[in-house]
Amino acid sequence: MTNAFNTEAARALGGPDWLRDRRVAAVDRLLDTQFPTSSEEIWRYSRIDDLDLTAYRPLTDIEMGAPGDEPVPGGGPVAAEVGERAGLVVVRDGRVVRHEVDERLATQGVRVCDLATCDLDDVRDWLGATSDASSDYFTVLHDAFLAGGACIIVPDGVVLERPIVVLHWADLEGVASFPHTLVVAGAGSEVAVVERHGSPNIDHLAIGVTEVVVGDNAHVRHLCVQEHGSKTVSIMLQRSHLGRDATLRSSAVALGGHYSRLRVESFLGGERAESDLLAVYFGDRDQMHDFRTLQDHAAPRTRSELLFKGAVEDTARSVYSGMIHLRTDAQKSQAYQTNRNLVLTEGAGAESIPNLEIEADDVRCSHASTVGPIDDDQLYYLETRGVHPKDAERLIVLGFFEDVFAKLPVPSLAGALRRAVHEKVGHLHGAVDNG
């Protein structure tokens, strides 16, 4: 445990007393928590052994963003791509610097705010209720320095037609930030949330938690786009709890970061709950994208379907390790898991490890995983049409991701994300062309 992440530093961060007490308690827990190593299965193939916490320090109260201190006024390009929205939260260096919500929705009780200053006392109970069910060293560290974050509360029965945008931005060298997004969708409500995590090209450590509570018969769509700078290390947990007849369509797009780890966990706790989990990831240069997923079925007639697709080029690596857990109460449930990887260059590599743990006897369950290069026959086919091999490769890679793009919960962003992938496939060839 490094000295910079200590009780005094945690206490000194501003905010309400309850949040400070929560932080100090977490620092105490941290002292009893072992820093992980790659010898643990859940960290296998990861870059955890390269992570030196002493290279970072927590933000001080004064360094945190101040209200109105937005990196880009109006939310920048991501918010613009989303189009019309119902609300916006901008978090800069650990503090909410702007939050707004459609007035009509505000009168219906919708909150789009800072969890440190939210007027609903319930927030204190919701905060951590989902992530605590899967805590590790980094969620505890996160809690120890959590001074604020995005808080989205949708009351029972309220339907939001436009998405809510959450922008997490960190721009300080050598520090750690702790982005938090809490989404609580009340019974029968509907909401879409787009989260974007970004940083410039600086040494930065982002330890994030996103909690999504989907109430009975509520419907949540969630899109998380990670576009960190190439030196940022990002370690994140994204966990959802679903009630009876609830549905979640959750997707992650990971393009940036030096080492970017995302745990995606969905707990289907209510009968007939349904979870669709999607991801697109693309690593180049020496990036590593590392996914650990859990589809946890604890009620009858639940359904989950996971589709994660990734590509690696240059010397980039990716890891996918997924678990389907069908508990004894999950009779008549269905769970599917598919992970496909394209390895575009010889120096790149992808690991794919699907797992099943089945305790119920009347379930349907399947998993599939592939790792391989672009199919030569596909390349040849396109080339016989006069398509240059580089363009053919780009078309095939984009086509490979297309089924995930087509299912993105916020379709208006698909175009921008396709372009981002297109540029990624382009860069390698550009580099080769220039010698």
Next chain:
Amino acid sequence: MSTLVIQDLHVRVSGLDILRGVNLEIASGEVHALMGPNGSGKSTLSHALMGREGYEVTQGSVTIDGEELIGQPTWLRSRAGLFLSHQYPVEVPGVRILDLLEVAADVDEVAVQEEALRIGVAAEFLDRGVNVEFSGGEQKRAETLQLALLRPKFAILDEVDSGLDVDALRDVARRIEMMTSESKLGVLAITHYSRLLTVLRPDRVHVFIEGRVIKSGGPELADELERTGYEIGEL
């Protein structure tokens, strides 16, 4: 007016000599049928002409209007005016016909839709990845759609008549026939049945056995083959 000339073409695949001195000359607007039994090297010829990896040309030349194609990459052979209608068109998920024609030849969506109507490709197939879950007939219609839009000088039809029903065969053959007269497309139709040739009338028929043309003649040769089989090759 263009000419495709294949001269003394020898091709080795996986260490085996498959083509052993192929000679053919096709002019714009002409339809040549290349008929031969399974394993005679017909498909090898089509891929060797397109420059597929693994098809090693050990001798000979292939030119369009004097321009040598051997040694050029596949995509440049296509741009030089050579088209291959694949026997087994490969599925390319997420890449629509429009996507690849846009990149290859600046073809726009309206042109694709118009041609789709002509050749009988349903709109739903245009929205899918090319060949993904296409039936045999849809595959060959889609190949012909691309042929019509790319407007090559010469088209190699590799078993265009396999795996499709009578209606699709008629539509495809008629469309190609039309191109031979309207845009003077030259055609090398590789087949081992003569049913294609009842609609797409060949000017010349070549019997292809063990990697070379052993006999050439007019359309009547196709009928003869239908009656006698490839025994004729032994004559």
